[in-house]
Amino acid sequence: MLPYEEAIEKFKEALKEMPENAEIWCSWGVALLGLQRFEEAVEKFEETVKHRPDYAIAWYGCGLALRALGRQEEAAEKFKKAIEIAPDIARDWSGPECMG
Numbered sequence: 001m002l003p004y005e006e007a008i009e010k011f012k013e014a015l016k017e018m019p020e021n022a023e024i025w026c027s028w029g030v031a032l033l034g035l036q037r038f039e040e041a042v043e044k045f046e047e048t049v050k051h052r053p054d055y056a057i058a059w060y061g062c063g064l065a066l067r068a069l070g071r072q073e074e075a076a077e078k079f080k081k082a083i084e085i086a087p088d089i090a091r092d093w094s095g096p097e098c099m100g
Contacts, residue, residue: 004031022052029061033068041065056086 011028018024029044045062048055063078082089 002035004034007031020051022048022055022058025051026055026058026061029058029065033061033065036068038065038068042069054085056082056089059085060089 008028008031011024011031014024015021015028025044025048029041029048032038032041032044042062042065045058045065048058049062052058059078059082063075063082066072066075066078
């Protein structure tokens with residue numbers, strides 16, 4: 001099993017006990033980005049912000065996934081929300097490794 005897949009299994013287990021844990025939902029989304037499973041990543045990031053609307057990284061991750069799916073306008077909205085919450089996120093997360 002690949003590292004991202006192993007992590008996803010652990011996230012699923014952890015969420016059984018802590019279903020509202022935004023950090024776990026977001027980490028799952030990040031792992032799915034790594035696997036290029038973008039539709040699923042969007043779902044996990046959206047679940048993250050249901051539990052923690054101020055989680056800038058989740059908004060940004062959702063934007064990355066949407067952009068990878070060619071949904072540019074939706075992605076721009078997510079990036080805008082992330083920057084509203086954490087203005088430094090554009091600078092801190094704009095390297096090529098973060099851009100998908």
